[in-house]
Amino acid sequence: MKKLSALAVCLAAAFSFMGCGGSSSGENGEVIVYNWGEYLDPEAIELFEEETGIKVIYDEFETNEIMYPKVEAGASEYDVICPSDYMIQKMLENDLLAELNFENLPNAKANIGEQYWEQSKEFDPENKYSVPYCWGTVGILYNKTMVDDTVDSWSILWNEKYTDNILMQDSVRDAFMVGLKLNGYSMNSTDTTELEEAKNSLVQQKPFVQAYVVDQVRDKMIGNEAAIGVIYSGEAIYTQRENPDLEYVIPKEGTNVWIDSWVISKNAPNKENGEKFIDFMCRPEIALMNFDFITYSTPNNAARELIEDEDIRNSPIAFPDLSQYDNLETFQYLGEDADRIYNDLWKEVKSE
Numbered sequence: 299m300k301k302l303s304a305l306a307v308c309l310a311a312a313f314s315f316m317g318c319g320g321s322s323s324g325e326n327g328e329v330i331v332y333n334w335g336e337y338l339d340p341e342a343i344e345l346f347e348e349e350t351g352i353k354v355i356y357d358e359f360e361t362n363e364i365m366y367p368k369v370e371a372g373a374s375e376y377d378v379i380c381p382s383d384y385m386i387q388k389m390l391e392n393d394l395l396a397e398l399n400f401e402n403l404p405n406a407k408a409n410i411g412e413q414y415w416e417q418s419k420e421f422d423p424e425n426k427y428s429v430p431y432c433w434g435t436v437g438i439l440y441n442k443t444m445v446d447d448t449v450d451s452w453s454i455l456w457n458e459k460y461t462d463n464i465l466m467q468d469s470v471r472d473a474f475m476v477g478l479k480l481n482g483y484s485m486n487s488t489d490t491t492e493l494e495e496a497k498n499s500l501v502q503q504k505p506f507v508q509a510y511v512v513d514q515v516r517d518k519m520i521g522n523e524a525a526i527g528v529i530y531s532g533e534a535i536y537t538q539r540e541n542p543d544l545e546y547v548i549p550k551e552g553t554n555v556w557i558d559s560w561v562i563s564k565n566a567p568n569k570e571n572g573e574k575f576i577d578f579m580c581r582p583e584i585a586l587m588n589f590d591f592i593t594y595s596t597p598n599n600a601a602r603e604l605i606e607d608e609d610i611r612n613s614p615i616a617f618p619d620l621s622q623y624d625n626l627e628t629f630q631y632l633g634e635d636a637d638r639i640y641n642d643l644w645k646e647v648k649s650e
Contacts, residue, residue, distance in 0.1 A: 324353030329571040332357050332365065332376040334558070337432075338579075339591035346578050352571050360512075361469075369394060369563060376563050377572035383557050384471075384629035386428050387421040391631065395427045396562045402573040403429065405580035414597035417557055420628045428559035429576050430597040434531035435618065435626075436472060436554045439515070443543050444525035452480040452549045454526060456499070461506045465518060465527035468510035470644040471629060472554070473500060476528060479551040479625065486630045490639065497643045501650045510648070519544055530556075531615050532594030538615075539593075546615050552625025557597070 324347060335358040343354045357374070359365040362385040368374060370392065381389060389395050400407055406429045414430040422428045440449050444463065447454060455464055455476065467473055475485040477496030487493060508524055515527040520540045529537070534546035560576045562569055578584060585601035595616045596602060605611040620626055632640075 325351040327568055327571055328353040328355055329377050329568050329575045330355045330357070330375065331378045331575065332359060332369070332374075333378075333380045334358065335360060337380065337558075337592055337594075339587050342579065342584050342587055345584070346575060350571075350574060350578070352574065354575070372565060375565060375567050377566040377568045378575050379561050379563060380431055380558055381561060382629070383418075383421045383559070384631045386559060386561060387631040389561070390422065390427060394564050396564050396566055396569060397426045398429070398562060398576075399573060402570065403577045403580070405577045409580050409582055409585070409598045409600040411597055411599040414557065417555070417628065418559065420630070421557075422559075428561050429580065430557050430559050431579070432532065432592070432594040433555070433557045433597050434595050435548055436467075436475065436528065436530055436556070437534070437546050437548045438526060439519055439529040439534050439537060439544055439546050440526045441519065441522060441524075441541075441543050442545055444522070449526075449545070449547050450550050452476050452551055455528070456480075456503050456506065458506055460525050462508045463525035464503075464507050465515045465524045466503075466507050466510050467515070467528045468512055470640050472528065473510075473644065473647070474640060475554050475629075476500075479549070479553065482551065485552075485554060485627050486632060488632055488636045488639070493639060493643055497647055500647045504647065504650055530594075531618075532592065535593040535613070535615055548618065548623055550624070552623065552627065555620065555626045555628055557628070 329352055331354060333356070343356065346352065347354055362382050365379065365381060366385060366388065369376060369379060410430050414433060415425055418425055418428060418430055438449055438454065445460070447457065474493070474496050477499045478485050478487055478492065480499055481492070481495050483492045483496065511518070515529045516533045516537050518524045519527050520537050531546065537544050538546070560579070562572045566572055579588070580598060582598060582600035582604055585596050585598035586604045589596045589601060602611060602617065610616060
Protein backbone atom coordinates (compact mmCIF):
# COMPACT_ATOMS: atom_id res chain seq x y z
CA MET A 299 0.00 0.00 0.00
CA LYS A 300 1.11 3.56 -0.49
CA LYS A 301 2.89 5.42 2.22
CA LEU A 302 0.88 7.62 4.55
CA SER A 303 1.80 11.21 5.20
CA ALA A 304 2.90 12.04 8.73
CA LEU A 305 -0.56 13.41 9.51
CA ALA A 306 -2.27 10.34 8.13
CA VAL A 307 0.00 8.10 10.17
CA CYS A 308 -1.11 9.89 13.30
CA LEU A 309 -4.75 9.61 12.32
CA ALA A 310 -4.40 5.93 11.48
CA ALA A 311 -2.67 5.27 14.78
CA ALA A 312 -5.56 6.91 16.56
CA PHE A 313 -7.90 4.31 15.12
CA SER A 314 -5.60 1.31 15.56
CA PHE A 315 -5.59 -0.98 18.53
CA MET A 316 -4.14 -4.28 19.57
CA GLY A 317 -6.42 -7.15 20.48
CA CYS A 318 -9.67 -5.20 20.29
CA GLY A 319 -9.45 -4.00 23.87
CA GLY A 320 -9.50 -0.78 25.79
CA SER A 321 -11.88 1.28 23.63
CA SER A 322 -15.20 2.72 24.71
CA SER A 323 -18.34 2.48 22.61
CA GLY A 324 -19.94 5.43 20.87
CA GLU A 325 -23.47 6.59 21.54
CA ASN A 326 -24.84 3.94 19.16
CA GLY A 327 -22.37 1.20 20.00
CA GLU A 328 -19.25 0.22 18.11
CA VAL A 329 -17.98 -1.67 15.09
CA ILE A 330 -14.70 -3.58 15.10
CA VAL A 331 -12.89 -3.48 11.74
CA TYR A 332 -9.91 -5.60 10.64
CA ASN A 333 -8.31 -4.32 7.43
CA TRP A 334 -5.05 -4.25 5.49
CA GLY A 335 -2.52 -1.66 6.57
CA GLU A 336 -2.96 1.78 4.97
CA TYR A 337 -6.03 0.57 3.08
CA LEU A 338 -8.66 3.11 4.13
CA ASP A 339 -8.69 6.89 4.42
CA PRO A 340 -8.80 7.78 8.16
CA GLU A 341 -11.08 10.70 7.30
CA ALA A 342 -13.72 8.22 6.11
CA ILE A 343 -13.73 6.67 9.57
CA GLU A 344 -14.13 10.10 11.16
CA LEU A 345 -17.07 10.89 8.88
CA PHE A 346 -18.75 7.57 9.67
CA GLU A 347 -18.41 8.11 13.42
CA GLU A 348 -19.71 11.68 13.20
CA GLU A 349 -22.75 10.69 11.14
CA THR A 350 -23.74 7.49 12.93
CA GLY A 351 -22.47 7.90 16.49
CA ILE A 352 -20.90 4.43 16.12
CA LYS A 353 -17.36 4.10 17.46
CA VAL A 354 -14.95 2.44 15.02
CA ILE A 355 -12.31 0.19 16.59
CA TYR A 356 -9.74 -0.38 13.88
CA ASP A 357 -7.04 -3.02 13.57
CA GLU A 358 -4.68 -3.83 10.68
CA PHE A 359 -3.03 -6.93 9.19
CA GLU A 360 -0.21 -7.40 6.67
CA THR A 361 -1.27 -10.60 4.88
CA ASN A 362 -4.28 -12.87 4.53
CA GLU A 363 -2.25 -15.61 6.18
CA ILE A 364 -1.69 -13.49 9.30
CA MET A 365 -5.35 -12.46 9.44
CA TYR A 366 -6.90 -15.92 9.04
CA PRO A 367 -5.66 -17.77 12.16
CA LYS A 368 -6.51 -14.79 14.35
CA VAL A 369 -10.10 -14.81 13.09
CA GLU A 370 -10.32 -18.61 13.19
CA ALA A 371 -9.13 -18.76 16.79
CA GLY A 372 -11.73 -16.21 17.85
CA ALA A 373 -9.24 -14.52 20.15
CA SER A 374 -10.49 -11.16 18.90
CA GLU A 375 -14.12 -10.61 17.97
CA TYR A 376 -14.07 -8.69 14.72
CA ASP A 377 -17.17 -7.47 12.93
CA VAL A 378 -15.95 -6.30 9.51
CA ILE A 379 -12.93 -7.89 7.78
CA CYS A 380 -11.38 -7.27 4.35
CA PRO A 381 -9.87 -10.54 3.03
CA SER A 382 -8.86 -11.35 -0.53
CA ASP A 383 -10.82 -13.60 -2.86
CA TYR A 384 -9.21 -17.00 -2.15
CA MET A 385 -9.19 -16.34 1.60
CA ILE A 386 -12.90 -15.54 1.54
CA GLN A 387 -13.40 -18.93 -0.09
CA LYS A 388 -11.39 -20.58 2.69
CA MET A 389 -13.33 -18.70 5.38
CA LEU A 390 -16.61 -19.80 3.83
CA GLU A 391 -15.50 -23.43 3.69
CA ASN A 392 -14.68 -23.23 7.39
CA ASP A 393 -17.93 -21.49 8.37
CA LEU A 394 -16.30 -18.27 9.58
CA LEU A 395 -18.54 -15.75 7.81
CA ALA A 396 -22.05 -14.43 8.36
CA GLU A 397 -24.55 -14.06 5.52
CA LEU A 398 -25.14 -10.40 4.75
CA ASN A 399 -28.54 -8.71 4.92
CA PHE A 400 -28.52 -6.74 1.68
CA GLU A 401 -31.58 -4.79 2.80
CA ASN A 402 -29.07 -2.97 4.97
CA LEU A 403 -26.68 -2.45 2.04
CA PRO A 404 -28.51 -0.30 -0.54
CA ASN A 405 -25.34 1.52 -1.63
CA ALA A 406 -23.57 -1.77 -2.28
CA LYS A 407 -26.39 -3.01 -4.49
CA ALA A 408 -26.71 0.28 -6.37
CA ASN A 409 -23.09 1.28 -6.90
CA ILE A 410 -20.87 -1.80 -7.24
CA GLY A 411 -20.48 -2.72 -10.91
CA GLU A 412 -22.09 -5.90 -12.17
CA GLN A 413 -18.78 -7.22 -13.53
CA TYR A 414 -17.34 -7.25 -10.00
CA TRP A 415 -20.31 -9.16 -8.62
CA GLU A 416 -19.78 -11.67 -11.42
CA GLN A 417 -16.09 -12.03 -10.58
CA SER A 418 -16.96 -12.44 -6.90
CA LYS A 419 -18.97 -15.56 -7.73
CA GLU A 420 -15.66 -17.38 -8.20
CA PHE A 421 -15.19 -17.36 -4.41
CA ASP A 422 -18.67 -16.40 -3.12
CA PRO A 423 -20.92 -18.28 -5.58
CA GLU A 424 -24.20 -16.64 -4.59
CA ASN A 425 -22.79 -13.26 -3.52
CA LYS A 426 -24.26 -13.69 -0.06
CA TYR A 427 -21.20 -13.08 2.08
CA SER A 428 -19.03 -10.37 0.54
CA VAL A 429 -19.05 -6.87 -0.96
CA PRO A 430 -16.21 -5.88 -3.34
CA TYR A 431 -13.98 -3.12 -1.94
CA CYS A 432 -10.88 -2.91 -4.19
CA TRP A 433 -9.61 -4.83 -7.20
CA GLY A 434 -6.67 -4.93 -9.55
CA THR A 435 -4.06 -6.94 -11.37
CA VAL A 436 -0.49 -8.08 -10.75
CA GLY A 437 2.07 -7.10 -13.34
CA ILE A 438 5.57 -5.88 -14.12
CA LEU A 439 6.76 -2.40 -13.21
CA TYR A 440 9.90 -1.29 -15.03
CA ASN A 441 12.04 1.81 -15.35
CA LYS A 442 12.14 3.02 -18.95
CA THR A 443 15.57 4.58 -18.44
CA MET A 444 17.05 1.30 -17.14
CA VAL A 445 15.37 -1.30 -19.37
CA ASP A 446 15.97 -1.26 -23.13
CA ASP A 447 14.16 -4.52 -23.96
CA THR A 448 10.50 -4.95 -24.86
CA VAL A 449 8.60 -5.72 -21.66
CA ASP A 450 5.54 -7.83 -22.41
CA SER A 451 6.37 -11.19 -20.83
CA TRP A 452 7.22 -12.63 -17.43
CA SER A 453 10.39 -13.92 -19.09
CA ILE A 454 12.03 -10.48 -18.68
CA LEU A 455 12.43 -11.46 -15.02
CA TRP A 456 14.83 -14.20 -16.15
CA ASN A 457 17.05 -11.91 -18.24
CA GLU A 458 20.54 -12.06 -16.73
CA LYS A 459 21.24 -8.58 -18.13
CA TYR A 460 19.17 -7.26 -15.21
CA THR A 461 20.97 -9.26 -12.53
CA ASP A 462 20.59 -7.62 -9.11
CA ASN A 463 18.00 -5.26 -10.57
CA ILE A 464 14.92 -7.51 -10.31
CA LEU A 465 12.44 -7.43 -7.42
CA MET A 466 10.14 -10.39 -6.71
CA GLN A 467 7.17 -10.57 -4.37
CA ASP A 468 7.99 -12.32 -1.09
CA SER A 469 4.74 -14.27 -1.27
CA VAL A 470 4.33 -17.95 -2.07
CA ARG A 471 1.20 -17.64 -4.23
CA ASP A 472 2.36 -14.49 -6.04
CA ALA A 473 5.80 -15.93 -6.76
CA PHE A 474 4.40 -19.24 -7.97
CA MET A 475 1.82 -17.40 -10.07
CA VAL A 476 4.73 -15.91 -12.02
CA GLY A 477 6.51 -19.26 -12.30
CA LEU A 478 3.38 -21.11 -13.35
CA LYS A 479 2.26 -18.50 -15.89
CA LEU A 480 5.76 -18.37 -17.37
CA ASN A 481 5.46 -22.10 -18.11
CA GLY A 482 1.93 -21.87 -19.48
CA TYR A 483 0.08 -23.28 -16.47
CA SER A 484 -2.81 -22.14 -14.31
CA MET A 485 -1.83 -20.18 -11.23
CA ASN A 486 -4.26 -22.43 -9.35
CA SER A 487 -2.48 -25.61 -10.41
CA THR A 488 -2.21 -28.49 -7.96
CA ASP A 489 -0.35 -30.72 -10.42
CA THR A 490 2.92 -31.68 -8.73
CA THR A 491 4.81 -31.87 -12.04
CA GLU A 492 3.73 -28.35 -12.99
CA LEU A 493 4.53 -27.02 -9.52
CA GLU A 494 7.96 -28.63 -9.60
CA GLU A 495 8.63 -27.02 -12.98
CA ALA A 496 7.57 -23.63 -11.62
CA LYS A 497 9.81 -24.15 -8.60
CA ASN A 498 12.77 -24.97 -10.81
CA SER A 499 12.14 -21.80 -12.81
CA LEU A 500 12.11 -19.73 -9.63
CA VAL A 501 15.35 -21.37 -8.48
CA GLN A 502 16.95 -20.59 -11.85
CA GLN A 503 15.81 -16.98 -11.52
CA LYS A 504 17.15 -16.52 -8.02
CA PRO A 505 20.71 -15.40 -8.98
CA PHE A 506 19.20 -12.47 -10.90
CA VAL A 507 16.94 -11.29 -8.05
CA GLN A 508 18.03 -8.34 -5.94
CA ALA A 509 15.44 -9.01 -3.23
CA TYR A 510 12.17 -10.75 -2.35
CA VAL A 511 10.05 -7.95 -0.91
CA VAL A 512 6.49 -6.65 -0.56
CA ASP A 513 5.99 -2.91 0.04
CA GLN A 514 9.66 -2.24 -0.75
CA VAL A 515 8.99 -2.88 -4.45
CA ARG A 516 7.21 0.46 -4.52
CA ASP A 517 9.90 2.34 -2.62
CA LYS A 518 12.86 0.83 -4.46
CA MET A 519 11.34 1.45 -7.88
CA ILE A 520 10.52 5.06 -7.03
CA GLY A 521 14.09 5.54 -5.84
CA ASN A 522 15.64 3.98 -9.00
CA GLU A 523 17.15 1.22 -6.85
CA ALA A 524 15.92 -1.52 -9.21
CA ALA A 525 14.99 -1.77 -12.87
CA ILE A 526 12.11 -4.28 -12.80
CA GLY A 527 9.65 -5.46 -10.16
CA VAL A 528 6.51 -7.54 -9.71
CA ILE A 529 3.86 -5.25 -8.28
CA TYR A 530 0.12 -4.77 -7.67
CA SER A 531 -1.57 -2.34 -10.04
CA GLY A 532 -2.65 0.01 -7.24
CA GLU A 533 0.95 0.37 -6.16
CA ALA A 534 1.94 1.01 -9.78
CA ILE A 535 -0.43 3.98 -9.99
CA TYR A 536 1.20 5.55 -6.96
CA THR A 537 4.76 4.87 -8.14
CA GLN A 538 4.08 6.56 -11.48
CA ARG A 539 2.92 9.67 -9.66
CA GLU A 540 6.24 9.74 -7.84
CA ASN A 541 8.50 8.64 -10.72
CA PRO A 542 7.30 9.26 -14.31
CA ASP A 543 10.00 6.94 -15.70
CA LEU A 544 8.06 3.90 -14.46
CA GLU A 545 5.78 1.85 -16.69
CA TYR A 546 3.35 -0.99 -15.80
CA VAL A 547 2.40 -3.91 -18.04
CA ILE A 548 0.26 -7.03 -17.78
CA PRO A 549 2.34 -9.88 -19.25
CA LYS A 550 1.05 -11.73 -22.29
CA GLU A 551 1.10 -15.10 -20.47
CA GLY A 552 -1.64 -13.82 -18.14
CA THR A 553 -1.81 -12.86 -14.51
CA ASN A 554 -3.91 -12.61 -11.35
CA VAL A 555 -7.01 -10.41 -11.26
CA TRP A 556 -7.86 -10.03 -7.59
CA ILE A 557 -10.64 -8.62 -5.44
CA ASP A 558 -10.51 -7.63 -1.78
CA SER A 559 -13.98 -7.59 -0.25
CA TRP A 560 -15.75 -6.63 2.95
CA VAL A 561 -17.16 -9.54 4.95
CA ILE A 562 -18.69 -9.95 8.41
CA SER A 563 -17.45 -12.65 10.74
CA LYS A 564 -19.80 -15.43 11.86
CA ASN A 565 -19.55 -14.39 15.51
CA ALA A 566 -19.61 -10.63 14.91
CA PRO A 567 -20.77 -8.88 18.11
CA ASN A 568 -22.04 -5.86 16.12
CA LYS A 569 -23.33 -7.28 12.84
CA GLU A 570 -25.86 -4.52 12.10
CA ASN A 571 -23.29 -1.81 12.76
CA GLY A 572 -20.90 -3.74 10.54
CA GLU A 573 -23.41 -3.61 7.69
CA LYS A 574 -23.83 0.13 8.26
CA PHE A 575 -20.07 0.54 8.01
CA ILE A 576 -19.84 -1.45 4.76
CA ASP A 577 -22.74 0.44 3.20
CA PHE A 578 -21.18 3.77 4.19
CA MET A 579 -17.96 2.76 2.42
CA CYS A 580 -20.02 2.01 -0.70
CA ARG A 581 -21.27 5.58 -0.99
CA PRO A 582 -19.84 7.12 -4.17
CA GLU A 583 -18.18 10.08 -2.45
CA ILE A 584 -16.64 7.88 0.25
CA ALA A 585 -15.42 5.28 -2.26
CA LEU A 586 -13.87 8.13 -4.28
CA MET A 587 -12.16 9.45 -1.16
CA ASN A 588 -10.65 6.03 -0.54
CA PHE A 589 -9.56 5.64 -4.16
CA ASP A 590 -7.76 8.98 -4.03
CA PHE A 591 -6.08 7.97 -0.77
CA ILE A 592 -4.97 4.39 -1.48
CA THR A 593 -4.86 4.48 -5.35
CA TYR A 594 -6.25 0.94 -5.59
CA SER A 595 -9.00 0.52 -8.19
CA THR A 596 -12.55 0.87 -6.96
CA PRO A 597 -15.32 -1.47 -8.13
CA ASN A 598 -17.76 1.34 -7.31
CA ASN A 599 -18.94 2.53 -10.72
CA ALA A 600 -20.69 5.58 -9.27
CA ALA A 601 -17.44 6.64 -7.58
CA ARG A 602 -15.49 6.18 -10.80
CA GLU A 603 -17.87 8.55 -12.57
CA LEU A 604 -16.98 11.21 -10.00
CA ILE A 605 -13.24 11.10 -10.82
CA GLU A 606 -12.55 14.52 -12.34
CA ASP A 607 -9.21 13.65 -13.98
CA GLU A 608 -10.15 11.93 -17.24
CA ASP A 609 -6.71 10.29 -17.53
CA ILE A 610 -7.22 8.63 -14.13
CA ARG A 611 -10.87 7.77 -14.78
CA ASN A 612 -9.85 5.97 -17.98
CA SER A 613 -6.45 4.75 -16.81
CA PRO A 614 -5.48 1.40 -18.37
CA ILE A 615 -3.74 0.56 -15.09
CA ALA A 616 -6.55 1.49 -12.71
CA PHE A 617 -9.40 0.39 -14.96
CA PRO A 618 -8.02 -1.92 -17.67
CA ASP A 619 -10.17 -3.48 -20.35
CA LEU A 620 -9.64 -7.07 -19.26
CA SER A 621 -11.11 -8.41 -22.50
CA GLN A 622 -7.81 -7.42 -24.17
CA TYR A 623 -5.86 -9.98 -22.15
CA ASP A 624 -5.66 -13.77 -22.15
CA ASN A 625 -5.26 -16.24 -19.30
CA LEU A 626 -6.45 -13.96 -16.51
CA GLU A 627 -7.41 -15.80 -13.34
CA THR A 628 -8.47 -15.21 -9.75
CA PHE A 629 -6.72 -17.11 -6.97
CA GLN A 630 -8.68 -20.05 -5.61
CA TYR A 631 -8.29 -21.65 -2.19
CA LEU A 632 -6.72 -25.00 -3.04
CA GLY A 633 -7.06 -26.79 0.28
CA GLU A 634 -4.68 -27.58 3.13
CA ASP A 635 -2.77 -30.30 1.26
CA ALA A 636 -2.04 -27.98 -1.65
CA ASP A 637 -1.09 -25.18 0.76
CA ARG A 638 1.50 -27.48 2.30
CA ILE A 639 2.93 -28.39 -1.10
CA TYR A 640 3.20 -24.76 -2.17
CA ASN A 641 4.79 -23.75 1.14
CA ASP A 642 7.29 -26.61 1.04
CA LEU A 643 8.31 -25.78 -2.53
CA TRP A 644 8.64 -22.09 -1.65
CA LYS A 645 10.96 -22.99 1.22
CA GLU A 646 13.08 -24.92 -1.27
CA VAL A 647 13.28 -21.87 -3.51
CA LYS A 648 14.26 -19.58 -0.66
CA SER A 649 16.82 -22.02 0.71
CA GLU A 650 18.68 -22.64 -2.56
